[in-house]
Amino acid sequence: MAYLELKNIYKTYGTDENATEVLSNINLSIEEGEFVAIVGFTGSGKTTLVNLINGLLEPTKGEVLFKGKPVEGTSHERGVIFQNYSLLPWLTVEQNVLMAVKEAFPKREKAVYKRKAAYYIDMVGLTPAINKLPKELSGGMRQRVAVARALSMKPDMIIMDEPLGALDALTRGTLQDQILNIWGKDKRTALLITNDVDEGIYMADRIIPLRPGPNATLGPEFKIDIERPRDKTEMNDNPNYKKTRNAIIEYLMDIGEERKSQVSEEFVLPDLAPKDFVNQFR
Amino acid sequence: MKQSVTLGKVTKFMGLGFLSTFKDLFTGKLEKEDYKAFLRKVIVPVASVLLFLGLWHLGAKSLYNVEAEFRIEKALNEQGQVAADEMAACIASGDISCQPNTLPSPSQVWASFQSLLNDHALISADKAAFKEKTATLNEKRVAEGKDPIVYTGRPSFVDQIFRSLKTVFAGFFLALLIAVPLGIFIGLSPTLKSAFNWFIQIFKPVSPVVWYLLVFMIVKTLLIDSSEDSSFSISFIAVGLCSMWATLVNTSMGVSSVDKDYINVAKVLKLGNFQKVFKVVLPSSLPLIFTGLKITLSVAWMVLIAIELLAQSPGLGLFVWEEFQNGANDSNAKIIVAMFVIGIIGFLLDRLMLSIQNAVSFEKTDAI
Numbered sequence: 197m198a199y200l201e202l203k204n205i206y207k208t209y210g211t212d213e214n215a216t217e218v219l220s221n222i223n224l225s226i227e228e229g230e231f232v233a234i235v236g237f238t239g240s241g242k243t244t245l246v247n248l249i250n251g252l253l254e255p256t257k258g259e260v261l262f263k264g265k266p267v268e269g270t271s272h273e274r275g276v277i278f279q280n281y282s283l284l285p286w287l288t289v290e291q292n293v294l295m296a297v298k299e300a301f302p303k304r305e306k307a308v309y310k311r312k313a314a315y316y317i318d319m320v321g322l323t324p325a326i327n328k329l330p331k332e333l334s335g336g337m338r339q340r341v342a343v344a345r346a347l348s349m350k351p352d353m354i355i356m357d358e359p360l361g362a363l364d365a366l367t368r369g370t371l372q373d374q375i376l377n378i379w380g381k382d383k384r385t386a387l388l389i390t391n392d393v394d395e396g397i398y399m400a401d402r403i404i405p406l407r408p409g410p411n412a413t414l415g416p417e418f419k420i421d422i423e424r425p426r427d428k429t430e431m432n433d434n435p436n437y438k439k440t441r442n443a444i445i446e447y448l449m450d451i452g453e454e455r456k457s458q459v460s461e462e463f464v465l466p467d468l469a470p471k472d473f474v475n476q477f478r
Numbered sequence: 479m480k481q482s483v484t485l486g487k488v489t490k491f492m493g494l495g496f497l498s499t500f501k502d503l504f505t506g507k508l509e510k511e512d513y514k515a516f517l518r519k520v521i522v523p524v525a526s527v528l529l530f531l532g533l534w535h536l537g538a539k540s541l542y543n544v545e546a547e548f549r550i551e552k553a554l555n556e557q558g559q560v561a562a563d564e565m566a567a568c569i570a571s572g573d574i575s576c577q578p579n580t581l582p583s584p585s586q587v588w589a590s591f592q593s594l595l596n597d598h599a600l601i602s603a604d605k606a607a608f609k610e611k612t613a614t615l616n617e618k619r620v621a622e623g624k625d626p627i628v629y630t631g632r633p634s635f636v637d638q639i640f641r642s643l644k645t646v647f648a649g650f651f652l653a654l655l656i657a658v659p660l661g662i663f664i665g666l667s668p669t670l671k672s673a674f675n676w677f678i679q680i681f682k683p684v685s686p687v688v689w690y691l692l693v694f695m696i697v698k699t700l701l702i703d704s705s706e707d708s709s710f711s712i713s714f715i716a717v718g719l720c721s722m723w724a725t726l727v728n729t730s731m732g733v734s735s736v737d738k739d740y741i742n743v744a745k746v747l748k749l750g751n752f753q754k755v756f757k758v759v760l761p762s763s764l765p766l767i768f769t770g771l772k773i774t775l776s777v778a779w780m781v782l783i784a785i786e787l788l789a790q791s792p793g794l795g796l797f798v799w800e801e802f803q804n805g806a807n808d809s810n811a812k813i814i815v816a817m818f819v820i821g822i823i824g825f826l827l828d829r830l831m832l833s834i835q836n837a838v839s840f841e842k843t844d845a846i
């Protein structure tokens with residue numbers, strides 16, 4: 197029995213004339229301890245897929261099974277790292293993480309919570325910024341807080357929605373390693389959504405492309421047969437790596453061409469927009 | 479987190495950042511590139527104040543001349559040349575009995591301001607003397623179970639200001655106590671929202687005068703047995719009801735439009751309902767709630783004057799009305815003094831709210 201299983205998932209937004217079917221006939225199964233990456237263009241429905249798995253959305257048709265049971269609402273067993281950090285801006289780094297820790301481990305002493313939060317904040321290297329508010333942090337630091345918050349709940353499965361999309365290459369590399377470290381340590385299960393094929397190859401056991409929506413479906417999977425721990429520079433010379441990478445990119449380019457003939461514009465950027473809280477309240 | 483609090487930080491925080499430019503000027507810390515800012519922030523406002531005073535002075539002077547000529551003309555037409563010459567001489571001599579009654583000049587207003595302050599000093603001294611004189615007597619009366627004798631003299635201008643502030647804050651807190659909780663419930667529940675929507679839409683545009691009359695009808699009946707003066711209660715309740723709408727609407731809007739991301743966080747962390755409201759929904763709507771409260775306070779201060787006047791409740795509104803009825807020589811100047819005091823206090827109240835808003839909410843709003 198698969199750890200996570202999606203059976204014939206359809207997801208439609210809106211009703212009647214306004215209805216758009218974003219996801220069609222999605223089938224996916226992930227085994228315990230596996231690291232799966234899903235790559236896809238912006239707007240293809242990746243976030244929708246993630247929200248179906250973490251329980252924020254319900255499928256229009258089909259079933260999501262987690263450990264054999266249907267997913268009903270969110271659960272502490274599935275930790276989520278959102279695409280846009282989603283930190284609470286009025287709480288400090290520590291308070292953001294504490295909030296998660298307190299919910300995941302009810303009825304402990306205050307000192308225990310503090311210690312747990314401090315541990316995860318230290319893990320992402322943010323101890324010096326522990327009392328800062330999110331707006332005082334750089335994008336990379338915010339994303340690390342989001343990682344610390346998700347991991348501090350000790351979820352059995354980590355679901356990451358383009359967690360490193362907005363980061364510079366250097367920070368990105370460090371965080372990739374940190375995430376791999378944590379995943380490897382307790383052999384948790386991980387699902388990574390990304391728009392970066394190299395990131396997928398470096399981190400995952402399998403890569404599955406999401407064909408662009410509407411009516412997005414999952415494409416054929418690509419197995420990554422490269423030994424762990426992987427090394428970025430060594431990997432470049434690995435024939436297996438080159439073959440897989442070329443295959444995936446070719447596949448994506450084909451979809452891109454197909455898509456271009458339907459849609460006039462093509463985006464490969466992550467769909468992140470800067471948030472402006474000040475003007476929001478004007 | 480430790481932070482040193484400096485004068486510069488405090489004034490900037492209060493939205494009075496231009497004060498620090500003054501300080502730099504006097505301590506000689508002004509850099510060359512600061513001169514432009516200095517010109518813009520200090521010279522231009524000062525110049526515009528002077529221009530304003532100048533225009534006001536000229537305007538008042540020409541209105542004075544129009545009025546004076548009219549009086550002389552009238553005397554000439556009705557009583558002949560002798561009366562007209564007498565009138566002209568009387569006006570020129572500055573005699574109080576025949577002064578043209580029109581817009582006072584800046585200097586007249588300044589003189590009235592000082593006479594009001596002198597008046598306040600006199601009344602305060604009188605009050606203190608009264609208190610001293612009645613101290614022993616009052617002690618005895620209290621011991622015998624009688625009410626102490628209280629000062630019943632005329633309130634000074636400064637006393638009226640404090641009365642007005644008391645009324646406006648009582649009204650503001652009434653508005654806060656009604657509008658914030660109600661707004662939260664309306665924002666959380668779409669059912670309540672549709673139940674209250676017509677109510678808000680209809681009562682929001684009602685004018686202060688009508689609110690006053692409504693409150694008057696109700697409070698008068700409720701206090702029918704009591705001999706107490708109900709004018710204060712009536713006016714603060716009317717002020718509160720009149721000004722609470724901005725807070726009500728903003729609170730419910732803030733609560734019902736919390737960023738979806740934050741709601742998703744609450745769901746993923748599986749916060750309970752209570753936690754969700756107090757840890758996510760309320761903090762995220764605080765900026766909007768405070769914007770509402772800020773509007774409420776300034777509306778409260780604005781309608782207060784009209785309501786005090788109607789309610790005959792002591793305060794700046796009544797002061798203005800009494801001076802207008804009074805028609806004494808310096809009444810007009812006193813009304814203008816009251817106008818400036820009302821304006822300046824309104825400005826300070828706004829700044830006060832802004833600094834509280836900045837202190838509690840996670841996003842800073844600059845003074846406009």
Ligand SMILES: Nc1ncnc2c1ncn2[C@@H]1O[C@H](COP(=O)(O)OP(=O)(O)O)[C@@H](O)[C@H]1O
Pocket residue numbers: 209210218236237238239240241242243244245409467
């Ligand atoms: N709540 C919603 N209501 C209607 N349409 C939506 C909603 N959320 C997403 N969509 C649409 O579904 C499509 C997929 O969105 P999303 O899952 O966010 O894509 P991705 O994460 O791959 O960029 C987009 O066309 C988007 O406009």
Ligand SMILES: [Mg+2]
Pocket residue numbers: 242243244279357358467
């Ligand atoms: Mg997305």
